[in-house]
Amino acid sequence: MTDYRTLRVALLGAGAVGSQVAGLLLRHGDELADRAGARLELAGIAVRDVDAPRDVDLPRELFTTDADSLIVGSDIVIELMGGIEPARTSILHAISSGADVVTANKALLATHGTEIFDAADQVGASVYYEAAAAGAIPIIRPLRDSLAGDRVRRIMGIVNGTTNYILDRMDTEGAEFADVLADAQRLGYAEADPTADVEGYDAAQKAAILASLAFHTSVPLDTVHREGITSIDASLIESARHAGYVVKLLAVCERIEDASGTGPGTGSRDAISVRVYPALVPRTHPLASVHGANNAVFVEAEAAGNLMFYGAGAGGVQTASAVLGDVVSAARHHIAGGVGVGESTRANLPILPIGRVTTRYQITLEVSDETGVLATVAGILSEGRVSIATVEQTVVTDPDGGPGIARIVIGTHKALEQDLSDTVARLAASGVVERVVSVLRVEGD
Numbered sequence: 001m002t003d004y005r006t007l008r009v010a011l012l013g014a015g016a017v018g019s020q021v022a023g024l025l026l027r028h029g030d031e032l033a034d035r036a037g038a039r040l041e042l043a044g045i046a047v048r049d050v051d052a053p054r055d056v057d058l059p060r061e062l063f064t065t066d067a068d069s070l071i072v073g074s075d076i077v078i079e080l081m082g083g084i085e086p087a088r089t090s091i092l093h094a095i096s097s098g099a100d101v102v103t104a105n106k107a108l109l110a111t112h113g114t115e116i117f118d119a120a121d122q123v124g125a126s127v128y129y130e131a132a133a134a135g136a137i138p139i140i141r142p143l144r145d146s147l148a149g150d151r152v153r154r155i156m157g158i159v160n161g162t163t164n165y166i167l168d169r170m171d172t173e174g175a176e177f178a179d180v181l182a183d184a185q186r187l188g189y190a191e192a193d194p195t196a197d198v199e200g201y202d203a204a205q206k207a208a209i210l211a212s213l214a215f216h217t218s219v220p221l222d223t224v225h226r227e228g229i230t231s232i233d234a235s236l237i238e239s240a241r242h243a244g245y246v247v248k249l250l251a252v253c254e255r256i257e258d259a260s261g262t263g264p265g266t267g268s269r270d271a272i273s274v275r276v277y278p279a280l281v282p283r284t285h286p287l288a289s290v291h292g293a294n295n296a297v298f299v300e301a302e303a304a305g306n307l308m309f310y311g312a313g314a315g316g317v318q319t320a321s322a323v324l325g326d327v328v329s330a331a332r333h334h335i336a337g338g339v340g341v342g343e344s345t346r347a348n349l350p351i352l353p354i355g356r357v358t359t360r361y362q363i364t365l366e367v368s369d370e371t372g373v374l375a376t377v378a379g380i381l382s383e384g385r386v387s388i389a390t391v392e393q394t395v396v397t398d399p400d401g402g403p404g405i406a407r408i409v410i411g412t413h414k415a416l417e418q419d420l421s422d423t424v425a426r427l428a429a430s431g432v433v434e435r436v437v438s439v440l441r442v443e444g445d
Helices: 016-027 029-036 067-071 087-096 106-123 140-146 161-173 177-187 201-215 234-242 316-336 373-383 417-428
Strands: 005-012 038-046 076-079 100-103 152-158 245-258 269-282 294-301 305-312 358-368 388-396 405-412 433-442
Touching: 005 016, 005 067, 005 087, 005 316, 016 029, 016 038, 016 316, 029 038, 029 316, 038 067, 038 316, 067 087, 076 087, 076 316, 087 100, 087 106, 100 106, 100 316, 106 201, 140 201, 152 201, 161 177, 161 234, 161 245, 161 294, 201 245, 201 269, 234 245, 234 358, 234 433, 358 373, 358 417, 373 388, 373 405, 373 417, 405 433, 417 433
Parallel strands: 005 038, 005 076, 076 100, 269 433
Antiparallel strands: 152 245, 152 294, 245 269, 294 305, 358 405, 358 433, 388 405
């Protein structure tokens, strides 16, 4: 047996992912040592409750409630507690103690990433977080390393498995949102409180991380435009299908030429937009075929062209795979020595508000089925600099003989978001529109 140096590994948290990481470390120690060039000794597992039931049978003597003592003297600290505190304090403690850190904590990195990376830079430590953006899908390293010499133009990602499961079943079965959500909760895809998923908070955190890497710019979470999927119903899904689209909750990170910028000699400079919302995706686009609770990230780069990363975006053992990949990388760094891998956020590109984004839209309105209504709607759109590409109208007659209700689905050419938003507000106040049913962006066409 090769005589390897031993590195002490501290694990903080033993939930669905943490227990799988611990089990794999213990079962595959010899293989991991051969890959890392060091023996990885699981020094202990810090938890709130030592006696809580867990998915994997682990030696009880490994458990402790004293995270601080466990961190001291460890070479690598794996943080899988989730949340902001005490995770933030524990990671900073690990960095100041000289350890490299592996984490899957998207919420923490999206809100305190700059603080954590700065602390690591000061002492030459590394922070690894492959599992923070899309579970088992390897996307962090490609963006940070493989595409570092390229110019990423755009990222479109399905980065939340719960919402993709819901929208996919609504599309394939014609089911209603509430019914599929209940099934998702029963199957464990959705939490009892699904707000973080269905309102887009989880996806927004991941979008901030991906955009920071792709555009070498710090992206605060509060600059990410966020919308959820709770307003999507079966009729909207059917309208999308009829028009050749599927509805997906997308994280969109985009490089945009900002005409109001001050780039030297050009009168403009690059800016970025980071946003999360339900969008219409053409059924011919690769993202349209992402089914169930899977995730996918579609990257458009100037030299490399189009790339797509696909796979399980969640799950204990799947996410544990990405975590252990980071552990091996951290171990190799320890053996090789030298300064840790820093984060490149020096581009400092401005982040545009959603109102400055240009895309196509599908507007669904309910109006009275009366002569002249469509002409009035078209006039309001024209005045608002929103050009109509397609119109489809269906009518539901009134059984009592009164005016029926017409549902108008309008596809637009590209328009500025602010113009579209102002125009929709004028439509809602016009007196001819009974209800603005939905406004969905079109992405990927």
